[in-house]
Amino acid sequence: MNEKVTLTTASGAPVSDNQNSRSAGVRGPLLLDDFHLVEKLAHFNREVIPERRVHAKGSGAHGTLTITADITQYTSARLFEAVGRQTPLFLRFSTVGGERGSADTERDPRGFAVKFYTEEGNWDIVGNNTPVFFIRDPLKFPDFIHTQKRDPWTNLKSPQMMWDFWSHSPEALHQITVLFSDRGIPDGYRFMHGFGSHTFSLINAEGIRSWVKFHFKSLQGIKNLVPAEAARLAGVDPDYAQRDLFSAIDRGDYPRWRMCIQVMSEAQASARAENPFDVTKTWSQKEFPLIEVGVLELNRNPKNYFAEVEQAAFAPSNLVPGIGLSPDRMLQGRVFAYADAHRYRIGTNHQQLPVNAPRCPYQNYQRDGAMRFDGNGGSAPNYEPNSYSDSPKQAAQYAEPASALSGSAARYDHRADGDYFSHAGALFRLMSIEQQALLIDNIVGAMKPVTREVQLRQLAYFIKADLAYGTGIAAGLGIDPCEVA
Incomplete structure (x- = not known):
């Protein structure tokens, strides 16, 4: 027989009675010195971290990316360096506008956020199931999200707020058309595509930069819900998408997506009349065809939802050598906003949590802060430059090639092009x-x-x-x- 395991407090002290509080007599009041009661109640009060401002309701799973084609002509990132190479990953799906208790079958874009645990560090693609977005400039993001949340007067969702904003934001029309189409309510998370949405960059070993868009094509096919069925499921099974994803993986029916890229050279981008960094528009697949990269598979459910799904933190600032950003205004804004949201929601050391921590060695000069639990750098110096040969030093070979910038600093009208339609x-x-x-x-x-x-x-x-x-x-x-x- 297995030896009995003793219940302890968080500090390791054995618990003699987990059924009864300490009291002054059989009918007397409880005593403040019952540290086990105080610890249980105090921890319970703090079990819920603030929910995400957007993408609050989510589901996630672990998996792998297996490379099926050679794209080393475009990037030096090591996860792409050999056909057959596998990289572990974590993927979180979500609805955008609803709270944590909202229904999975609302008409809403779906988040498609992937964290690749590469040997050069973590690489995050924080995308959606749509290739475009409602706005072009991050200055409008708080305003837009306010219209998707609750009216501060009635505390109800407000069609008036949404359409009033959209009617003053003609650039939203492309995404509106996607959202209200048959693909506006996917049948769970397995039967929809994913997109990086923004324009990113790939940099090869010669230092040549290409602009790129990432696509994830569902190998399960596309299935959508008609509004009546979505409304019915919202009432009888509001966690429909979570249940479907978890059950499929649990029975070994692993969902898969074909990862592809579109590639545009810097010369093509410079000569293009239409702004290739405008996230409200797509690139023509006839002009820039999809290039297969690999197959993404989800094959392991989280063991604990809070630890692995709720605490998962994705940010487009998580990049690896050979992959970079672009002048996309919305992407530039998200580089700050996402990491900052995690520092507020989870804490300054959120990147040390197991689901967020790199799987490769990492070393830096960040120290202290709440919930630091990795040794805090020990006795090593906490400053740089320093005289210690065994302390981490910068490595110039990982520098990106220079980006040509031009123009006077000003607030340029992002709607000046006039082509919203x-x-x-x-x-x-x-x-x-x-x-x-x-x-x-x-x-x-x-x-x-x-x-x-x-x-x-x-x-x-x-x-x-x-x-x-x-x-x-x-x-x-x-x-x-x-x-x-």
Whole structure:
């Protein structure tokens, strides 16, 4: 027989009674010196860390990326250096606007965040299931997210807030078209694509930079929920996507995605009339075809949801040699915002938590802070430069090639190009008649509670994208298109 394991306090002291508090007599009040009671209650009060401001409701799993094609002509990152090479990873899916207790089947973009544990450090892709986003400039991100959360007056979700903001933000039209299409409510997390969304960079061994977009194509195929079924599931099984993902992995039905890239040279980007760093637009796959990289597989469920999913912290600032950023304004803003959110939500030493810690050796001069539990650098110096040969030193060979910058510092109008509609219109025309009808019906239902002023302003954008798109929505709202300015 196994030896009995003794219950202890967090400090290791044996617990003699875990059923009864200490009291002054059988019926007397409890005593403050019952340190076991105080510790249990105090820890319980602190068990919930602040939820994420966005992407609060999430599911995650461990897996691997197996390289299937040689892309070393574009990048020197070691995880890509050999076909067949495997890199462990953790992937977190999420809805964007809902709280932790919200339903998995809401109409909402889905987060698709991947942490690759490479031998050169952690590399994070913090993406979505859509290739574009609602806004171009991070200065508008807090405003946008406020409209997706609760009205400060009623504490209710507000269609008026959402559409009022969108009607003043024409660049959102492409993402709106995606969100209200049949792909706006995926059937769980396994049957949807993932995207890095932003433009990133790859740098090869010769120091040549290429611009790149990352795609993850579901090998399970695409499945979506119709609104009626999504509403039913929200009532009977609000954790539908979490249950589906966990159950599939548990029974050995491991979900897989084909990882691909689109590549654009710096010369092509410079000569391009359309801004390749605009996250509200996509790159033509005819002009920049998908190049296969590898296969991502999820094959292990977390042992503890809080430790591995809730405490997982992704940030686009987590990069490795051979992979870099771009002038994408939203990406530049996220480089600060994501890491800062984790410092607030989890703590300054969040990167030491097992799910976030690199799997390779790491050494730096960061010290102290709450919850430091890795030895805190021991007796080694906490400053640099220093005279100690065994202390970590900078390595010039990992420097990125210089980026050419130009222009005067100013607040440039990110809407100056005026093309907010061509990509949304092209997407609408790619849809089948049935998909177009569903898209129009979904938008009509969402816009009915909104004021006439906002409806008219937003209708002008739909009409500019495609006449049939706009007039279909106008008819559903009972508005004569001639009224639209």
